[in-house]
Amino acid sequence: MHEPKVRSGEGRPDDVILSVEDLAVHFPLGGGLLGRERRLLRAVDGVDLTLKRGECLGLVGESGSGKSTVALSILGLLKPTRGRIVVDGQVVTDGPSGDRKALARTVQIVFQDPYASLNPRQTVRRTLEDPLRVHGVTAKSEIEDRVASMLRHVGLRPEQADRYPHEFSGGQRQRIGIARALILNPKIVICDEPVSALDVSIRAQIINLLLELKETLSLSYIMISHDLGVVEHMSDKVAVMYLGRIVENGDWREIFERPAHPYTQALIAAIPDPLRHAPLATTGGDLPNPLNPPNGCAFSPRCRYAEDVCRSEPGPVLETRPDGHAVRCWRADEIAGQMVLAPT
Amino acid sequence: MKLRANLVIGGALFALAILVGLLAPWLAHTDPVLDANLMNAEEPPSWTWWFGTDGQGRDIYSRVVYGARISLTVGIVSQLINSVIGVALGLSAGYFGGWWDDVVNALTNLMLAIPSLIFALAIMAVLGPGLTSLLIALGLTNWSFTCRIARASALSLRSQGYVQAATVLGYGDVRIMITQLLPNMLGPLIVIGTLGMGSAVLSEAALSFLGLGVRPPFPSWGSMLSEARDQITTAPWLSVFPGLAIFLTVLGLNLLGDGLRDILDPQSRSRRT
Numbered sequence: 009m010h011e012p013k014v015r016s017g018e019g020r021p022d023d024v025i026l027s028v029e030d031l032a033v034h035f036p037l038g039g040g041l042l043g044r045e046r047r048l049l050r051a052v053d054g055v056d057l058t059l060k061r062g063e064c065l066g067l068v069g070e071s072g073s074g075k076s077t078v079a080l081s082i083l084g085l086l087k088p089t090r091g092r093i094v095v096d097g098q099v100v101t102d103g104p105s106g107d108r109k110a111l112a113r114t115v116q117i118v119f120q121d122p123y124a125s126l127n128p129r130q131t132v133r134r135t136l137e138d139p140l141r142v143h144g145v146t147a148k149s150e151i152e153d154r155v156a157s158m159l160r161h162v163g164l165r166p167e168q169a170d171r172y173p174h175e176f177s178g179g180q181r182q183r184i185g186i187a188r189a190l191i192l193n194p195k196i197v198i199c200d201e202p203v204s205a206l207d208v209s210i211r212a213q214i215i216n217l218l219l220e221l222k223e224t225l226s227l228s229y230i231m232i233s234h235d236l237g238v239v240e241h242m243s244d245k246v247a248v249m250y251l252g253r254i255v256e257n258g259d260w261r262e263i264f265e266r267p268a269h270p271y272t273q274a275l276i277a278a279i280p281d282p283l284r285h286a287p288l289a290t291t292g293g294d295l296p297n298p299l300n301p302p303n304g305c306a307f308s309p310r311c312r313y314a315e316d317v318c319r320s321e322p323g324p325v326l327e328t329r330p331d332g333h334a335v336r337c338w339r340a341d342e343i344a345g346q347m348v349l350a351p352t
Numbered sequence: 353m354k355l356r357a358n359l360v361i362g363g364a365l366f367a368l369a370i371l372v373g374l375l376a377p378w379l380a381h382t383d384p385v386l387d388a389n390l391m392n393a394e395e396p397p398s399w400t401w402w403f404g405t406d407g408q409g410r411d412i413y414s415r416v417v418y419g420a421r422i423s424l425t426v427g428i429v430s431q432l433i434n435s436v437i438g439v440a441l442g443l444s445a446g447y448f449g450g451w452w453d454d455v456v457n458a459l460t461n462l463m464l465a466i467p468s469l470i471f472a473l474a475i476m477a478v479l480g481p482g483l484t485s486l487l488i489a490l491g492l493t494n495w496s497f498t499c500r501i502a503r504a505s506a507l508s509l510r511s512q513g514y515v516q517a518a519t520v521l522g523y524g525d526v527r528i529m530i531t532q533l534l535p536n537m538l539g540p541l542i543v544i545g546t547l548g549m550g551s552a553v554l555s556e557a558a559l560s561f562l563g564l565g566v567r568p569p570f571p572s573w574g575s576m577l578s579e580a581r582d583q584i585t586t587a588p589w590l591s592v593f594p595g596l597a598i599f600l601t602v603l604g605l606n607l608l609g610d611g612l613r614d615i616l617d618p619q620s621r622s623r624r625t
């Protein structure tokens with residue numbers, strides 16, 4: 009197999025730290041006593057992902073595309089309908105709840121909203137000390153040292169530990185959220201839109217902090233975002249999700265320079281670029297109702313290239329090409345890399 | 353930190369009521385039960401009889417002072433039982449959901465459908481009159497509002513990022529409920545708790561009036577009020593003073609609850625000081 013280009017980390021092909029195989033999460037809706045029709049919401053429907061040690065995998069897509077559902081499944085918060093998730097050798101999807109504590113020491117998450125993600129009634133110290141105690145660290149000096157050093161890692165002063173979350177700014181709160189995610193020394197961190205709730209002026213700080221921590225603490229990231237600008241800056245690999253499925257998957261350079269799926273092209277066209285004179289053609293419309301997905305390819309109602317085959321046949325299987333680039337589109341070979349200008 | 357008026361006044365009133373109850377033997381002029389003298393019956397308030405005397409010539413002041421013991425014990429203990437039951441059921445129902453939530457909901461609806469005083473009456477009828485059965489009866493019948501509030505708060509807090517984070521960090525369910533959910537729902541629970549104490553004092557009066565609460569010679573504010581019902585036009589001091597005691601205690605409890613909520617909410621704390 010062709011070794012993909014990576015920006016950082018070891019990235020040996022066999023060094024997979026997380027793999028998601030054929031993950032599906034379906035939510036039954038309705039039903040109950042009144043005997044209404046039971047319907048199935050296919051939030052995630054057959055997703056395969058691999059994350060290599062030291063890499064950052066960007067997971068992009070609109071709201072409702074299933075990105076966060078994938079994240080919650082990896083964290084063991086949602087029970088998948090089907091599929092297998094292996095995190096650093098541990099099969100998450102086995103058994104009723106598995107070994108939650110072992111999983112906690114391997115995967116952690118940084119949440120989007122730094123205001124809702126910190127307990128307003130706990131000091132920062134308590135927020136960072138409790139996880140250590142839960143995981144059996146009892147020595148008072150060790151707990152204090154680890155909290156202090158983690159605060160320094162994320163750019164806060166240890167003497168700020170006795171304050172409450174509301175005494176901090178949004179950016180500082182997100183630093184606390186990052187510290188909490190890292191306090192157990194996890195190997196994988198899922199960043200769920202870590203900067204989209206923040207001021208534009210401090211986004212770059214947080215992104216740079218995340219990149220720096222990835223190197224110093226040798227972490228692997230899954231970067232969930234609908235903002236391709238952030239993903240482009242951070243990711244080694246990119247997977248694009250649409251309506252519960254991955255439509256394009258590959259090396260970041262491939263995805264950004266030669267996007268093959270019309271949806272990916274539309275997302276890239278939507279990145280604001282002050283140097284571009286003519287706006288690129290994006291796509292209109294909304295994500296279709298996942299309870300009533302369109303016939304054929306799920307993107308066909310919004311796709312400028314849609315043909316009869318797209319409207320009648322479901323999208324093709326995601327086939328990985330030798331260069332690691334995979335696309336789920338009938339016309340991918342014709343339209344790969346084309347960026348169309350917006351009609352005036 | 354600046355002290356607020358509601359906290360100071362409420363705390364002072366409640367502390368006063370508790371002090372009066374604790375120091376009753378030293379504060380009272382006469383024995384509230386034994387020192388009856390028909391020669392002094394229905395004396396209006398004076399320097400000798402501060403709050404007047406009742407139909408048996410007992411000193412109302414001494415009876416109000418001793419009454420604090422029973423009324424406050426019933427108010428505090430029965431509401432504590434209610435709070436513990438309500439929070440345990442509501443918090444776990446909101447957190448776990450599923451069949452347990454259905455069971456708790458059904459129980460709560462049942463409790464709300466039956467008038468709590470009637471239910472308490474039924475329990476009293478089974479257990480027989482007396483202070484202990486009063487505590488049990490009132491403690492088992494007024495948890496539904498606490499339960500509702502705890503459940504609603506748990507439901508809305510459960511999806512908060514910090515609760516999810518705690519789960520991801522490997523916290524156990526009990527730890528999450530106690531450290532993440534409970535502290536964030538204290539405000540409304542304290543308000544409900546103080547109001548509940550007030551209504552427990554009133555329920556105690558109703559049950560005592562029906563002969564199922566505290567037995568007649570022993571004074572509680574509620575039973576004194578009930579006994580004074582017939583003489584409200586001829587000897588108003590019989591009802592005014594125990595009524596005033598109830599009023600001031602309930603007022604104190606409500607102000608205190610308000611003040612405590614301000615303190616326990618760290619966001620409003622730094623905003624106001």
